[in-house]
Amino acid sequence: MISSLADRIEISLVGKGGQGMILAGMILAEAASIYDHKNTVQTQTYGPEARGGASKSEVVISSGEIDHPEVINADILVALSQEACDKYSPGMKEDSLSILDEENIDCTPATPFVRVPITRLALETTGRVITANTVALGVLVGLTEVVSRQSIEKAVLARAPRGTRQLNRSALLKGFEAAEALKMHT
Amino acid sequence: MAVSLMQGNEAIGWGALAAGCRFFAGYPITPSTEIAEMLSRELPKVGGTFIQMEDEIASMAAIIGASVGGLKAMTATSGPGFSLMQENLGYAAMTEVPCVIVNVQRLGPSTGRATAGSQGDVMQARWGTHGDHPIIAISPTSVRQSFDLTIKAFNLSEQYRTPVILLTEAIIGHMREPVDLPEFETLEVVERVVTSSPDEYVPFSNEMGDVPPLAGFGQGYRYHITGLFHDQMGFPTQRLDEINPWLERVNNKLNNHLDEIVMVEEDIQEDATVAIVAYGASARSARHALKVARSQGHRASMLTLLTIWPFPEVQVEKLGERVERVIVPEMNLGQLALEVERMVGRRKVVRVNRADGEMVTPQMILDAIEG
Numbered sequence: 001m002i003s004s005l006a007d008r009i010e011i012s013l014v015g016k017g018g019q020g021m022i023l024a025g026m027i028l029a030e031a032a033s034i035y036d037h038k039n040t041v042q043t044q045t046y047g048p049e050a051r052g053g054a055s056k057s058e059v060v061i062s063s064g065e066i067d068h069p070e071v072i073n074a075d076i077l078v079a080l081s082q083e084a085c086d087k088y089s090p091g092m093k094e095d096s097l098s099i100l101d102e103e104n105i106d107c108t109p110a111t112p113f114v115r116v117p118i119t120r121l122a123l124e125t126t127g128r129v130i131t132a133n134t135v136a137l138g139v140l141v142g143l144t145e146v147v148s149r150q151s152i153e154k155a156v157l158a159r160a161p162r163g164t165r166q167l168n169r170s171a172l173l174k175g176f177e178a179a180e181a182l183k184m185h186t
Numbered sequence: 187m188a189v190s191l192m193q194g195n196e197a198i199g200w201g202a203l204a205a206g207c208r209f210f211a212g213y214p215i216t217p218s219t220e221i222a223e224m225l226s227r228e229l230p231k232v233g234g235t236f237i238q239m240e241d242e243i244a245s246m247a248a249i250i251g252a253s254v255g256g257l258k259a260m261t262a263t264s265g266p267g268f269s270l271m272q273e274n275l276g277y278a279a280m281t282e283v284p285c286v287i288v289n290v291q292r293l294g295p296s297t298g299r300a301t302a303g304s305q306g307d308v309m310q311a312r313w314g315t316h317g318d319h320p321i322i323a324i325s326p327t328s329v330r331q332s333f334d335l336t337i338k339a340f341n342l343s344e345q346y347r348t349p350v351i352l353l354t355e356a357i358i359g360h361m362r363e364p365v366d367l368p369e370f371e372t373l374e375v376v377e378r379v380v381t382s383s384p385d386e387y388v389p390f391s392n393e394m395g396d397v398p399p400l401a402g403f404g405q406g407y408r409y410h411i412t413g414l415f416h417d418q419m420g421f422p423t424q425r426l427d428e429i430n431p432w433l434e435r436v437n438n439k440l441n442n443h444l445d446e447i448v449m450v451e452e453d454i455q456e457d458a459t460v461a462i463v464a465y466g467a468s469a470r471s472a473r474h475a476l477k478v479a480r481s482q483g484h485r486a487s488m489l490t491l492l493t494i495w496p497f498p499e500v501q502v503e504k505l506g507e508r509v510e511r512v513i514v515p516e517m518n519l520g521q522l523a524l525e526v527e528r529m530v531g532r533r534k535v536v537r538v539n540r541a542d543g544e545m546v547t548p549q550m551i552l553d554a555i556e557g
Contacts (some may be wrong), residue, residue: 026362030191033364038445041361042191048216048300067473069361069467 001184009146010071013136014088015080017046022092027155028137028147033062035151039099054084061146071077072150078136079105080118094177105140105183114182121174131171138175143160143183144185149176187412189366194332194358195220197261197365198288199228202260206377207286208234209259211248213241213267214349216300218290232515242267246274249285253278254365254411256402258340260289264356266297268307268314274350275412276315277394282390282436284343284350284400288335289354293543302543305466308521311318311351312495318433320440322447323351323495325466329363336494342377346439347397351365355517357467357545384408390418392431396439403529440496449492450501454508455480460555461487461509463502463526468515468546473553479526483525486555497525513538513554515546 011028015021022044031044038150041060047053056151077098079085089098096114098122102105103120116139134156139150153172160168189475192200202210209383210317211226212218219494223519226236231377235252239245242263248375249259259444263271278285293299303311307314311323326332334538338354343350380387389409391429401407410420415432440447453476464472469490476488489505506512512530523537536554540546 024193029362033191034189040191040364041358044360046301056316067477068471068545069363070545071550 007064008017008060008066009076011059011061011075011076011078011140011146012071012074012088013057013059014084015055015133016084017053018132019055019080021055021078021080022085023058023159024045024133024137025059027159028152029059029118029139030158031141031147031155032059036147037152038063039066039141041066042071051076054081054087056084056088064184076140076146078140080132082106085109099136099143099146109154116182118175118179121178124169125174126167127168131168134171135178138172138177139179140175142176142179174176187367188193189364192329192365193220193360193362193364194326194329194354195290195360196224197226197329198262198352199203199224199353199368200337201226201333201342203232203245203296204287204367204373204375205258205337205340206375207251207258207260207340208232209236209249209257210234210261210287211237211239211243211245211252211259212261212263213239215242215264215267217292217359218262218267218288220265220273220286221290241259242270243274243363244369246271246278246287248276250274250281250283253285254281254400254403256405258284258344260286260288260318260340264290264292265304265307266292269312272310272354276317276319278349279315279319279321280413281399281411282347282400284340284347286339286350287342287350287394288336288352288354290359291353298455299543301356303359303545304541304543305355305468305517305519305521307353308494308516308518309428311353311548313506316439320346320437321351321495322346322425322440322493323353323492324354324449324493326358327466327469327490327492328358329361330365331492332358334366336452337373338449339377341374344346344376346443347399347400348440351495353466355467357470363536368512378402380407388418389420390416390432393417393433396435396442443498446494447493447496448501449496450498451490451492452501453488453490455485455487458485458487459509460484460511460513460557461505462490462513462515463489463491463505463522464515465491465522466517468517471514471546471548472513472551474556475548478548478552479555484555496502497522499531502526502529506534508542510534511536513551515539515551515554517541517546
């Protein structure tokens with residue numbers, strides 16, 4: 001497969017504009033590059049609107065040199081909205097994993113997937129829907145270990161606006177917890 | 187410094203600061219706005235000036251004025267803004283005023299697809315302004331190279347008294363990669379040196395080699411500047427014996443120094459029958475395809491063009507002599523391919539094009555390698 005060069009891992013984080021998926025991609029890329037010392041490229045695609053529309057952040061992680069900077073056939077998809085899921089889930093690798101926000105997404109991709117109530121967990125844990133992207137990062141790392149838990153925590157905290165570190169930390173830990181629960185059931 | 191995850195556009199801003207840029211005038215436009223955003227924050231810290239102008243025509247005029255006044259100056263824009271800058275870009279070429287214009291290309295024509303990348307302004311960078319004129323355009327393929335080539339753009343601009351276009355696109359401009367920038371003090375930076383006194387200064391001399399030094403206005407030097415053809419003191423002229431030497435000097439001042447201006451990266455396999463010639467974001471797709479092709483046993487070479495204009499004629503011609511086919515992937519309908527065809531012959535060139543705002547995929551290039 002053309003995307004299977006060295007140990008290239010391709011991750012797409014998708015949602016509606018405003019859900020913070022581009023920021024989530026940046027944080028994941030910082031965890032991989034600054035803290036895990038791996039080659040990393042992050043790219044993003046968004047529409048002209050400031051809110052709404054499908055928004056996508058892509059992170060490619062490899063121990064080798066990364067040439068093509070975009071996802072070719074994703075290994076991992078995290079989707080927070082139906083439109084973005086429909087638009088970006090085709091083309092996933094056969095042995096890929098899609099992590100879908102249970103309440104926002106109502107479809108069944110042809111490739112392996114799990115449903116997690118990401119937005120609801122965010123609301124219950126922090127009282128703020130806006131932390132769904134941090135919960136999503138927790139689920140993603142908890143399930144796939146694509147970066148280490150310590151690294152994603154450092155990266156989340158380094159990006160957290162002043163006064164929200166504890167809030168973001170609890171959102172991330174809730175994501176880890178949800179991942180553990182899923183692993184217990186499978 | 188320390189490793190940080192940096193966007194291509196941000197790296198351009200840091201490159202400008204490292205090169206000594208102390209004046210930026212611009213008008214925000216996607217996908218270039220991050221450059222203005224970071225320089226509006228960082229320039230005042232080093233005593234520089236940031237101005238948001240009323241439009242791109244004024245932005246271009248402002249950086250020419252700042253440069254004549256003695257500062258290294260830059261603007262940044264994208265397609266629609268780059269179109270508006272063309273008239274004053276010609277003025278900078280005619281008056282031999284150093285300046286750097288960043289064009290973070292987006293899909294056109296017109297308003298096009300504002301948030302999508304493109305390599306559609308390659309020919310505009312060369313011939314967008316009217317009349318025969320020298321121009322340098324260089325194109326980075328990574329975040330680190332966005333930093334390095336911005337410094338190079340300033341250095342070439344100062345050294346040859348010419349506008350230099352940094353031609354990047356939304357892909358590289360918005361992409362983030364980990365970079366560890368060097369300490370600015372360690373970098374090679376070209377500064378203006380004027381040796382003659384104000385009394386004997388000749389701003390457009392044809393007798394001081396290809397590039398007469400530029401003295402800053404308001405620094406004791408008195409001379410005239412006009413977009414009209416001018417004599418050696420800068421005053422308008424209709425005399426053919428003044429116009430022709432100017433034309434000759436100015437249009438040759440780059441051609442006589444191609445060794446210093448033309449930058450390419452060569453990845454040659456001796457017995458390759460096929461080669462890729464690529465630049466900017468497309469070079470990233472091409473390198474991926476090249477590695478896959480080689481892992482499958484294909485013999486293939488690649489030439490990455492960092493300098494687009496002046497076109498690397500010698501390097502491309504030499505490459506063409508060694509292979510049967512030359513693949514040219516571009517995020518346009520075939521622009522630099524025309525130049526490659528000029529150097530290696532039309533029959534050898536395989537164009538791989540895409541002009542919908544998305545990257546040329548490695549698969550498209552691999553298909554072309556496989557023939």
